[in-house]
Amino acid sequence: MPYPSIPPTARSYDPGNYPVRTYRSQNGAEVRMLYGNKRFDVKLKLSYTNISDVLAEEFLLHFDETIGTFSTFTFSPEARVALFAGWQGTQGALSPPSGVNWRYERAPELASVRPGISAIAVSLVGVI
């Protein structure tokens, strides 16, 4: 089962950073070492409020399918369109670099709102 193609209610994106190590000498001079050419620790937080329990279940099933936070995955084209709905910049701007895949940062948090209606929050992290 691919990641659910549902537009989120809210989305926050953290582009992460390149693997940079900073060293500071005693005189205050700073030396920065670049250890790679790919951004990592990209974070995507998505919340889906007031969706049906059936849709919310899809996230739980997907979380199970990826063995929780263990396996990485990519978004299908449909999911990508849904995830970045409303974004009018370049789609790639909100994507991790090639070779960086998503995994769950932690388990989705499900809240039941009323019978048949739930809210779910998903946190993803991009890893090399």
Add this chain to the structure above:
Amino acid sequence: MFYSGTQGKMFIDGVKAAKVRSWSVSSSLGLLDTTTLGDTDATVTPGIRTNTGSCSLFYYAQSDGSGGANSASVLIDKLLKAGTEGVAAEAQEVVLKLEIDDTGVVTGPRYIQGPVYLTSVAMSCAVGEVFAAEVAFQVNGAFTEVVM
């Protein structure tokens, strides 16, 4: 045909209340926002419905000095409770039936009925005014019958 207070009735636990001045009922629906990123207009899904109402009854006696219960006292006793050592009994649920009765029409009376808790009772005694009770209530759950 139009209706007015002439056709209005109220029943307290199945007993017709006397000297009712007015009743009103209101039902409101809370909506849950389902708007997502990319939407230009808000979308909603039904949430919780809240049914409330109010009524006004004269507080009276059948005859001078007779005292005893009247519809207003029966109703307000569901909320007002004397305490013993600071502890009073809980408020009681009461079944209210609010009716518009146009006798003679085939369809029969129109009414709403449900279990309610009184949420407020207000009474004021003033010169030049008949003693009355203003009661507000909230339906506990859904109406049990709605024939409107």
